[in-house]
Amino acid sequence: MSAAAIKVLSIIPPMTQLNTPYPSTAYLTGFLRSRGVEAVQEDLALKLVLRLFTADGLRAMRAQILAANKRKPVRVVRDFLDEFDRYEAAIEPAIAFLQGRDPTIAYRIAARQLLPEGPRFESLNAYVDPDSEDGGDALAWAFGALGTQDRARHLATLFLNDLADVLRESIDPRFEFVRYAERLASGQPTFDPLAEALTAPASLVDETLQALTREAIAKHQPQLVLLSVPFPGSVYGALRIAQQIRAIDPAIRISLGGGYVNTELRELRESRLFDYVDFVTLDSGERPLLALLEHLAGKRSSERLVRTFVRDDAGKVRYINFPEPDVPFEDWGTPTWDGLPIHDYLSLLDMLNPMHRLWSDGRWNKLTIAHGCYWKKCSFCDVSLDYISRYETATAETLVNRIEAIIAETGQTGFHFVDEAAPPKMLRALAEELIRRKVAISWWGNIRFEKSFTPELCQLLAQSGCIAVTGGLEVASDRLLQLMKKGVSVEQVARVTYAFSEAGILVHAYLMYGFPTQTVQDTVDALEYVRQMFEAGCMQSGFWHRFACTVHSPVGQNPEEYGVKLVPLPANAHFARNDIGFIDPTGVDHDSLGKALNKALYNYMHGIALDWNVQRWFEERVPRTTVPKHFVSKALGRRG
8 A cells, every 4th residue: 555545534623713724734634635645624623513503402402401400500501591492593593694604694683683692791781981972882882883794793702602601501511612621631741631531421512523523434434534633622622533433443543743742742651642542743744644654554664653652562652753854844735725614614703802803703714934933032932842943934936826726725815824923024025925916815923023024014014915913022021021032122012013003904912921030010010011002002902821831941941040940740740741830939929910911901902991000900009110101102202
C-alpha cells in the first residue's frame, strides 16, 4: 500500500467556535490533497450544536429533565419547562436566521414577539441610562432604528445562550458553546479526571456526539483519523470521539495533535491516553503526518517517525523524532474548506461592541501570513516552542494566490489572519499586492503595536481591506513592559492605536494583570492608561487576561530574573505540564483587582463611565493613579 492510498479524516472536536471553522483541518486537508492523499474533514463541534438545538433535541432535553424530577430547578430550567411550546416552535427559525438562511424572520425576532426570553435577556437592562433619548433601550443605543438584522441577531444569541444554560444546569454541567469539559484538561498534570469522565455513563451531549461519530465514520470509512485539539475545552470531546471510533473499528488508526498537545503534552508519560489514540504528534503537523502515512503504508519503521509519541509493547510511552526538515511554510499549500458545511455556521452576536463581535459574528476564512513570531522575545510567551520560534514567511504573491483560491472555493471574501503577530513588512507587501491585483476583501488580524505602523501604513492597510487589528498592550506599565521585553511603550501604543483608529480600523487590546512584581499601584495606573486610550478613541475593545506562567516561557525558565519562585509540579505529573504556579513576594490580591478591571473595561467598551476616577471601580481602598491627567492626549500631540 502507498501512503497516498490511505484515506484520512480530520475532525474538529467540540468545542471551538460556531461562526467559522477552526482552520487546522482545512490546512491539513489542503496539504494532504496537494500530496495526492485522499483527505476529508468534519466539524463535529458544529454538528453537535446543530443536532442538540433542534425541536427533536429540545424534546430530548425536556424528557431528561422531567425524568430527573428535581424539586426546585433553577429559574432558566423552570422557564424552559413552563414555556416549552414556545421554545420548541422558535428554535429552528432562530437557527436558520443565525445561519443567514432566513433573514426576513429578523423582523419578528426584533419585535420581541417570537422568542421566549429567559434570564440572559436581563443583560439588556445593564448599564443603560433611563434618562437617555432612547429611553434606556440598550438595543436602540447599539443599533439605532435601522439595525433590525443586528438587533435580531443579538436577541437570537441570548435565546441560544438561555438554552445552553438549560443544558448545563440540568443535563451536562460541562457544556458551553466555546468549550466542553474544559476543567478536565486545563492545567491537569494527571490524566485521572479525564479517565474518570470517559468511563462514566454518557450524557445526552456525549450520546449525541457518539451518534455523529458513527455517522462520520460510516460516511467516510477512513483508515486514519486526525483529531485536532487546539484548546483544553476540546480534549474531552476528542477522546469521546476516539473512544467511539475504537468501538466501531479498532483497526482505524487515530492521531492526536493541535495547539493543546503542542504546549501541554510535550513531556507526555501518561500511557492511558493511548487507550484512545495511537499517536500523538507535536508542532506543525505536515512533516510528522507524512512520516506517519509512510509508516502505516509499511514504507517506514516506527523508529523513523517524526515528533511522535507512541506506546510500546511494554506499555511505556516513547517519543520518537527522526531528524527530518520541516515542510517550508511556502509549501503548505492552500487550505480547503471543502467538505465543511460553510453555510451552516452560526453568526452570533454576544456583545454589542462593534469590535468584540468579530470573534463570533460572520464566517471568516482563516489564513496565516507567516509561521511563528518575528519578535519572539516576550517573557510571558512560549518563545522556546516551534509555533513561536520558527519564523517563516511566504511571498505576497503566494498569499494572494491562496486568497483568490479560497474565495473561488467558498464564495466569501472575509479573512482572519491568525498569526501570532503579523509582520509589518509582510502586511505592507500583502496590501500592495491586493491593491495591485484589485482583489477586494475584508480582513483583520493580530499585530504588535510597534512604531513601524505609521499613519501612512495604517491608511494603506485600510485601503487593502483591513477592518480591525488586535494586539498586546499587556500590563500598560512601562516598567513591566520593559521587564517582559515587549519592545513597546505605553506612549508608543497610544500613537499606533490612534493611527489605526484614524484610518477607520477597529482596535482590540489584549491586556494583562498579575505579572510578576506587579503592584496595586501598577494596576491602578494601568487602568488609567486604558481609560485614557478609550477616551481618546485609540481603541474600541479589549480583554484582561490573568498572567499564567508556563514552563516554556522565559519567566518559567528563569524565574529568578522576574523575582518569583516556581511551585514544583506534583510527582505524578505525567500528563499536562505547561502551566506552573509561582510565588510572587508582592502578595497582591490580583483576583480582587481583576474584578474591578473587567467591570471597568466592560463599561469602557460601551462608552460608559469614561469620566470616572478609576478608583471608583475597586471595592477595596487603592491608591490614586500617578498617571498624568492628559498623558495620552499629549502623546497624540494634543493640548491638555
